[in-house]
Amino acid sequence: MSAARKSPPGAAGIVDRARATLFGVAVGDALGATTEFMTPAEIRERYGVHREIVGGGWLKLSPGQVTDDTEMTLCVARGIVGSGRWSLGPIADRFAQWLSGNPADVGGTCRRGIEEFMEKGQLEAPHDERGAGNGAAMRVAPVAIYALGDEELLSRLAVEQARITHHHPLSDAACVSLGTMIQRGLLGAPPRDLREAAEELAARHPEFRFEKYDGESSGYVVDTLRTVFDAFFSTDCFEECVVRTVNRGGDADTTGSIAGAIAGARYGFDAIPRRWLQALDPDLRGELSALAEALVRKSPLFAGT
Numbered sequence: 001m002s003a004a005r006k007s008p009p010g011a012a013g014i015v016d017r018a019r020a021t022l023f024g025v026a027v028g029d030a031l032g033a034t035t036e037f038m039t040p041a042e043i044r045e046r047y048g049v050h051r052e053i054v055g056g057g058w059l060k061l062s063p064g065q066v067t068d069d070t071e072m073t074l075c076v077a078r079g080i081v082g083s084g085r086w087s088l089g090p091i092a093d094r095f096a097q098w099l100s101g102n103p104a105d106v107g108g109t110c111r112r113g114i115e116e117f118m119e120k121g122q123l124e125a126p127h128d129e130r131g132a133g134n135g136a137a138m139r140v141a142p143v144a145i146y147a148l149g150d151e152e153l154l155s156r157l158a159v160e161q162a163r164i165t166h167h168h169p170l171s172d173a174a175c176v177s178l179g180t181m182i183q184r185g186l187l188g189a190p191p192r193d194l195r196e197a198a199e200e201l202a203a204r205h206p207e208f209r210f211e212k213y214d215g216e217s218s219g220y221v222v223d224t225l226r227t228v229f230d231a232f233f234s235t236d237c238f239e240e241c242v243v244r245t246v247n248r249g250g251d252a253d254t255t256g257s258i259a260g261a262i263a264g265a266r267y268g269f270d271a272i273p274r275r276w277l278q279a280l281d282p283d284l285r286g287e288l289s290a291l292a293e294a295l296v297r298k299s300p301l302f303a304g305t
């Protein structure tokens, strides 16, 4: 196993991990939506350990149904792939179209930002003290895949996509850090390189310190990332990382989808429990798969090859 890690995965391996990243968002969302807004004690009492995609939750979802976390991630991916290049307009257009369809769940900051775009065509929300929610971080995975091979490009694009709705330094920093971790996972980097990205974030913004974090798992991007990092770095497989995350309750669909993205990049497609994949809608599976491959092919690592 360690010998295999020494050389980075080839194109097929990277596409596999990119698929796992986007599927990770969807299965983490579908699993976590059940326990969203519950406390860990309530989850324990009701499920023991929650590890099956059964739907329900406050949104009364059917099993396998996904929410805004996956839907907005799809908007970002479709915007990039559909326009064939980096352009915020096509991404924001898809957000607007999505919001116009009255989604079951939409965060307040996302709604405000999208409505401003719809009214004024504004692609950057004004700086907002309340803008440190996790709504931009939850949809950063496609940007990480698209900018693969260029961490500086990633830093710029991750912030640009974030600011369509969220304009706050902690959200910006979280998006860059998550994107960097996903990219390193996709490239087969050793776990310490992923940890380094999380530690750099905590060094710049000590709020994000995550060692032995057992506080709230809320929609505040700091709580969200501390929850996800704690789970990711204290487990050694996809399933346990996501299970540990969503059993913390709180904003569990969002923490679940972020954990799924990082763990997908790190562990690859085969590591995702088959029963979770099968719970997803077949059309969604097909689209996630095609988008992941298209994003990889457009990345600096592969474009023109």
Ligand code: MG
Pocket (backbone or CB within 6 Å): 067, 068, 069, 105, 253, 254
């Ligand atoms: Mg959601």
Ligand code: MG
Pocket (backbone or CB within 6 Å): 036, 251, 252, 253, 254, 255
């Ligand atoms: Mg949520």
